[in-house]
Amino acid sequence: xxxxxxxxxxxxxxxxxxxxLKLNQRCLEMxxxxxxxxxxxxxxxxxxxxxxxxxxAIWWLAGFLLRYYAEWKFALSAVVLIGFFILSFITCLKQxxxxxxxxxxxxxxxxxxxxxxxxxxxxxxxRLGFLWIPTYMAYPLIFFKAVGGIDISQVGADWWMAxxxxxxxxxxxxxxxxxxxxxxxxxxxxxxxxLQALSGKHITNxxxxxxxMESIKQGMA
Amino acid sequence: xxxKPATTAFLELIQQNKRIIFKICHAYCKDRREHEDLAQEIVxxxxxxxxxxxxGYRFSTWLYRIALNVAISYYRKEEKYKHIIPxxxxxxxxxxxxxxxxxxxxxxxxxxxxxQSLNEIDRSIMMLYLDEYAYREIxxxxxxSETNVATRIGRIKEKMRTRFSNPSKPDHGTE
Numbered sequence: 482x483x484x485x486x487x488x489x490x491x492x493x494x495x496x497x498x499x500x501x502l503k504l505n506q507r508c509l510e511m512x513x514x515x516x517x518x519x520x521x522x523x524x525x526x527x528x529x530x531x532x533x534x535x536x537x538a539i540w541w542l543a544g545f546l547l548r549y550y551a552e553w554k555f556a557l558s559a560v561v562l563i564g565f566f567i568l569s570f571i572t573c574l575k576q577x578x579x580x581x582x583x584x585x586x587x588x589x590x591x592x593x594x595x596x597x598x599x600x601x602x603x604x605x606x607x608r609l610g611f612l613w614i615p616t617y618m619a620y621p622l623i624f625f626k627a628v629g630g631i632d633i634s635q636v637g638a639d640w641w642m643a644x645x646x647x648x649x650x651x652x653x654x655x656x657x658x659x660x661x662x663x664x665x666x667x668x669x670x671x672x673x674x675x676l677q678a679l680s681g682k683h684i685t686n687x688x689x690x691x692x693x694m695e696s697i698k699q700g701m702a
Numbered sequence: 703x704x705x706k707p708a709t710t711a712f713l714e715l716i717q718q719n720k721r722i723i724f725k726i727c728h729a730y731c732k733d734r735r736e737h738e739d740l741a742q743e744i745v746x747x748x749x750x751x752x753x754x755x756x757x758g759y760r761f762s763t764w765l766y767r768i769a770l771n772v773a774i775s776y777y778r779k780e781e782k783y784k785h786i787i788p789x790x791x792x793x794x795x796x797x798x799x800x801x802x803x804x805x806x807x808x809x810x811x812x813x814x815x816x817x818q819s820l821n822e823i824d825r826s827i828m829m830l831y832l833d834e835y836a837y838r839e840i841x842x843x844x845x846x847s848e849t850n851v852a853t854r855i856g857r858i859k860e861k862m863r864t865r866f867s868n869p870s871k872p873d874h875g876t877e
Contacts, residue, residue: 484859490810491832498721504713504745585747585768586754588845589826592771597778690778697823700850 521580524599528576535570539563545627554634555626558619565613572605594694600687601664603680610679611659615651618644664688712752715761716745722765725833729817729825730773740776744769766830767843774822816865820858827854 542563549555579595625631634641666672667688677685716723723744727737748768755764817828823844830840837855841848 484862486809487813487862488832488834490807490813494810495721495725495833498724504716506709506713584751584754585771586751586756586764587771588767588843589770589774589823590845593774593822596775687778693821694823697850697854698846700847700853 521583521599525577525580528573528580528602532570532573532577535566535573538566539570542566542623545623549626554622554632558616558622561616561619562623565609565616568612569606569609572602572609576602590694590698594691597687597691597694601684601691604662604676604684604688607676607679608659608662611655611662614655615648618648664691667692708752712749715765716748719762719765722762722833723769725829726766726769726773728814729829730777730822732818740773743776744772747772763835763839763843766835770826770843774826777822812866816862819865820861824854824858827851828858831855831858 542559546556546559546563549559576599579598583592583595585592622633625633661669661672662676667676667685673685676688723741726744727740731737731740748765751768755761817825820828826844827840830843835843837848837851840851844851846854
């Protein structure tokens with residue numbers, strides 16, 4: 482069959498579509514009366530709650546930093562964790578910004594990319610988790626100091642040094658993995674496997690879709 | 703807030719352009735329950751955005767944008783999230799499915815199967831192309847350049863040629 486023939490078939494189909502759809506006006510007025518909110522609103526409430534939780538953590542750690550700024554181990558640990566929570570806060574903030582910009586009457590590539598970016602939030606936490614790994618000692622160090630006034634670094638200088646070396650060794654591989662684990666690299670089998678295992682298949686599918694959207698926009702796909 | 707005349711104006715515009723909704727539902731969903739759910743979501747989202755409708759656009763172009771966005775999002779949703787309808791007791795939209803049955807012919811079925819085999823974006827482009835939208839309008843709806851639209855339509859035509867010169871080999875798009 483030729484393309485023109487398809488166009489004719491499509492037109493015939495279009496012409497036959499009469500009274501196929503009935504609208505319920507009462508229902509429409511109910512929507513109006515209820516001042517409907519987007520179905521994405523619950524998702525955004527979660528993001529706002531996460532932002533508040535991160536802000537509280539930053540505020541508390543800033544207080545801890547002010548109290549122990551003279552003791553470099555605690556000060557450094559607090560700075561590292563503040564940095565970590567600021568990144569988490571920014572991640573949530575980006576999601577809220579995307580959410581506020583979603584308008585279905587915008588073009589398809591823009592909206593579909595934005596919708597999918599909202600779905601991939603869990604993958605952002607997975608990525609941040611890799612940044613957290615080299616700083617794992619900061620948590621117990623601050624926790625025990627804040628809760629019981631205990632300085633766990635007093636366990637022994639050798640043990641402490643070993644932890645520092647281990648963290649130092651982890652730093653670059655974890656930074657590298659953090660940079661690699663994003664939708665731009667989803668075509669790499671190991672990135673796909675890792676993200677699928679850590680955040681689910683729906684996330685990797687969504688990431689592939691974002692990548693496809695970008696390629697379409699650039700005329701590459 | 704929308705006023706009563708806005709409801710009437712909206713209903714009239716939807717009534718005039720309901721074929722768009724019908725065609726999109728059939729292109730993105732296969733079973734009847736999904737058709738109604740999707741049509742409901744399209745009308746619901748169109749109504750929510752109606753206050754910001756820019757009269758600089760043809761209503762059909764504006765509706766196409768919203769309907770395709772809703773349809774692609776719906777199509778990509780996991781099954782468990784598909785049927786969250788704001789009014790479970792009452793249907794916002796009702797389909798008279800037998801009309802589609804009348805419209806269907808063997809050749810139309812071939813065309814519909816071909817459209818459904820394309821990926822989400824090419825499916826949108828193909829429908830707009832068959833509805834005789836200009837490349838410029840398709841570019842505005844999809845959010846790509848006119849050159850890009852022309853390239854993609856060229857590729858779809860090529861797929862069509864391959865598919866219909868050798869109908870035993872279905873093409874499953876790039877999904």
